[in-house]
Amino acid sequence: MAEAHSAVAFSFQVTHEGVDVNVNHDALKAVWDSGVHSWKKRLGKAKNKIKAGTYPGSPSSWLFVTVTVLSLRLAEVDPSFGLVGLLQRHIPGLNSETTGLYMGCLIYSTLLWLGIILFLKYTLKLLLMYHGWMYEGRGKISIQTKAWLLLVRMFGGRKPMLNSYQASLPKLVLPSVKDTINRYLLSIKPIMDDEKFNHLSKLAVDFEKGLGKKLQRYLLVKSWWATNYVTDWWEEYVYLRGRSPIMVNSNYYGVDAVLVHPTKIPAARAANVTYVMLQYRRDLDREELNPILLNKTIPLCSAQYERQFNTTRIPGIEGDRLMHLKDSKHVAVYHKGRFFKVYIHFKGRHLMPNELEKSFQKILDDESLPVDGEEHIPALTGGDRVPWAKARTEFFSKGKNKASLDAIEKAAFFISFDDEAQDFIMGDQKSFDGFAGAMLHGNGYNRWFDKSFTLVVLPNGRIGFNAEHSWADAPIMAHLWEYAVTDEYDVLGYTEDGHTKGDLTVSTPNPIRLEWDLPDPCKQVIENSLQVTKQLVDDVDLRLLMHDAFGKGLMKKCKTSPDAFIQMALQLAYYRTAGKFSLTYESSMTRLFREGRTETVRPCTMESCTFVRAMEDSNKTREETLVLFKKATERHQMGYRDAMTGKGIDRHMFCLYVVSKYLEIEDPFLTQVLSEPWTLSTSQTPHTQTDKLDLIKYPDRIAGGGGFGPVADDGYGVSYIIAGENYLFFHVSCKRSCPTTSSAKFTDAICKALADIKDLCLDTKPVQ
Structure with a gap:
């Protein structure tokens, strides 16, 4: 009491x-x-809004313009060409000579300043619509692009805040139906026989000449009216309207730095990482994070950062919604089946790492038992969405259950202290696989899968995270993760015995145990969800491969893009294991545009298939195969550039399909396009997005990246990270229930494909 x-x-x-x-x-x-x-x-x-609104100018520049105009006017030089006098004569109250002069200059200066700001802003926006720089090879920059880069730097302003460039980013371009269909047919041809392809081509022509024109008109209006014609529908229909479990199927994960283990004390590691994340959140709120700039010049959209903290996915019957709070002064913690509310703000300040460690240690030392049913409550967030939505309304809308659920859903983020230790043991593949599995799904009930992210802390001090996908894409979490695993060590550090630094000087709030009153019908719903999550966990076949034979450094010697090199290896590995080609998904970002998220690159092309067949054809010379490899990688890079610059295929097709559904029109062509399974789904995890992670100075701090579950029942999910010059990490997932897939078999095929392509590039003399 x-x-x-x-x-x-x-x-x-x-x-x-x-x-x-x-x-x-x-x-x-x-x-x-x-x-x-x-x-x-x-x-x-x-x-911050005023600063961002006036960028690439600044609020202080208003004073400079005003003083300059007034000084010139007092020196009997009229920079307004008579406009100040016109204002004096026609605006009531400015008849006085002295007052009228000053007020007229003030009004004119303000209008002039606003005009300059708008000119700078829209000039920068116009410049950022140019994407020719992406299509130029490394080291071959045209005079046009050099001039463009110079102008972007001139109009790009100085010392930008996180959202400074938002108003200057262009809108996502709406491609023509004809161009999208042509690119689509070219991408699908390698995996179809002639009969199916000819039938699909006929459907495409009918769609282009008929319904496509009507649907495109609706999209055109939306592209004019909305900030981004894709993003809101993508978030709603791809993520929030999904009724299947988000655990494994949607959420993704990240793992700890592999070669560095700063402390084995879980409370200390959690405290330092939590403190760094809260400092990051403070910088985020103040917009003091530096925006990501490609080539230190071209800005990427920062809109996705807004919901990184204080955000929860709320289940619904027909669709979920995202609840985002402006602030939260606590985190929610789960340990041994019990929930706690831990304050992170006390007496007007954030708790220091040593104070947080004390709070976390109290939870770890607490030997109380969970109440009946409490341990498995998180399984609700990992199971089917409809039962969770109904249970939330029926059993968690009042009393202590509501108060406890509010404490979780309104927390800054969720922390799970696991019971089972995981580690990276060199030479022990099972240890790597176990670590990845712990981050992807845990035991099915020790993650709050609805939170924007769960920080996972293992008993030996290792950490990782599990992130909900609808609010943002992986690069946003990767940005936070770079800060966390770098500053916890470089800025905060640990004592020799592994504890956080600093002395406790004041008493801090104790963790609050959350209370539950779970009736038998509620326990039954929890148990049903638990059975769903257990089946999902048992069906995941996941492998985390640390490839140390070579990395980006050797790929550069092959004079090709590392991403294209890896994608060709994946195509070769899949063909060798499956005996065929398949529709392949590679995610690329569209953050060159305002509120951009992702687009699909289709790495399985006519050129990649020709190269793969040549690798398996003993009659092809190595020189001929190398030529085909170069053509395949160049085609892949072109597809990637097209996707990044708004000339992709799948998001446009998706939006056309959504419009057709609103109009209640069924079209065989769109149905065919949207029903094709992505048997091989791939994604590259970004590395060293910031200057925090200096791998030249600290090469042992390579991060293992993260991964996701399989997209198709009979396919693979492959996430990879190019970690420095000498390492690659592959996260390969599939389903155990599928007799034709095996993560172990596929990773072995990837290693062999990488080695074979390396030998092809380095041991073959190019054809002159």
Whole structure:
């Protein structure tokens, strides 16, 4: 009851002597501090909006323009060409000579300043619409692109904040139906026989001449009206409307740095990483994070960062929704089947790492048992969405269940302290696979899969994360992860015995155990969801491969893109294991455009298939095969560039399909396009997005990247990371229930394909 008593600011009772009021000064001070903190954040956000709104200019430049105009006017030089005088004559109240002069100059200066700001902003926007630089080979920059880069740097401003470039980013271009269909047919031809391809081509022609024109008109209106014609529908229909489990099927994961293990004390590791993440969140709120700039010049959209913290996916019957709070002063923690609320803000400041370590250690030392059914509650977030939505409404909408659920859903993020240790043991493949599996799904009930991300802390101090996918894509979490695993070591550090640094000087709030009252029908729903998650976990065949034979350094010697090199190896490996080619998905970003997310690159091309067949054809000379390899990689790079610059295939087709559904029109061509399975789904995890991770100075800090579950029942999910000059990591997933797939078999095929292509490039003399 002490906690309940201290939660109210004052109490009163009426007696025969009058009203007796008891004031809790600590509670009132907490209320005051909370209000001050909230207003500071509001003022800070308003200030940032003004700065971003005037970028690439600055608010202070208004004063410079005003002083310059007034000085020239007082020196009897009229920079306004008579406009100041016109303002004096026609605006009431400016008739006085002195007052009118000053006010006229002020109004004119403000208008002039706004005009300059708009000119700079829209000139930069116009410049950023140019994408010719992407199509030029490395080291072969045209005079046109050099001039463009110079202009972007001139108009790009100085010291940008996170969202400074947002208003200057161009809208995503809407391709023509004809161009998209032509690219689609070219991409599908390698995996179809002539009869099927001819039938599909006829459907495509009919669609282009008929329904396609009608659907395109709706999309054209949306592209004019909306900031991005794809993103909102992509988020809603691909992610939030999905009714199947998001565990394995949607959520993705990231793993710890492989070669560095800074401490074996879980409470200390969690404390330092949590503190760094909170500092990152503070910088995010203040927009003090540096925006990602390609070639240190071209900005990427920063819109996805907004919902990184304080965000939860809320289940619904027909579709989910994202709940995002402006702030949260606690994290939710799960350990041995129990939930805790841990305050991260106390007396107007964030708790320091040593204070957080103390709070986390209290949870780890707590020997209380979970109440009946409590341990498996998180399985609700990993199972089917509809039962979870119904259970949330029926059993978690009032009383202590609602209060506890609110504490989880309104937390900054979720932390899970696992019971089972995982580690990277060199030479032990099972240890790598086990680590990846722990991050992807855990035991099926020790992650809150609805949170924007769960920080996973293992008993030996190793860490990883599991992230919900709808709010943002992997590069956003990779950005945070680089900060976390770098600053926890470089900036904060640990004592010699592995604890956080610093001395405890004040007492901090104790963790609050969350309470539950779970009736038998609720326990049954939890148990049903648990059975679903267990089946998913048991069916995942996951392998994390650390490839140390060579990395990016050798690929550069082959004079090709490392990504294209790897994609050709994946095509070769798949053909060798499956005996055929398949529709292949590779994710690329479209953040060169405002609110851009992803587009699909289709690596299985006519050129890649010709190369793969040549590798398996003993009658082909190595010289001929090398020529075909170069053509295949060049075609792949062209496809990647097209996807990044708004000339992709799949997002346009997806939006046309959505419009057809709104119009309740069934089209055989669109149905065919959208029903094709991605048997091989691939993605590259970005590395060293920031200057935090210096692999030249600290080569042992390579990160293992992350991965995702298989997309198709009979296919593979492959995520890879090019970690420095000498390492590659592959996360390969498939389903155990499929008799034709094996993650072990496929990773072995990848290794052989990489080695074979390396030998082809380095041991073959190019044809002159």
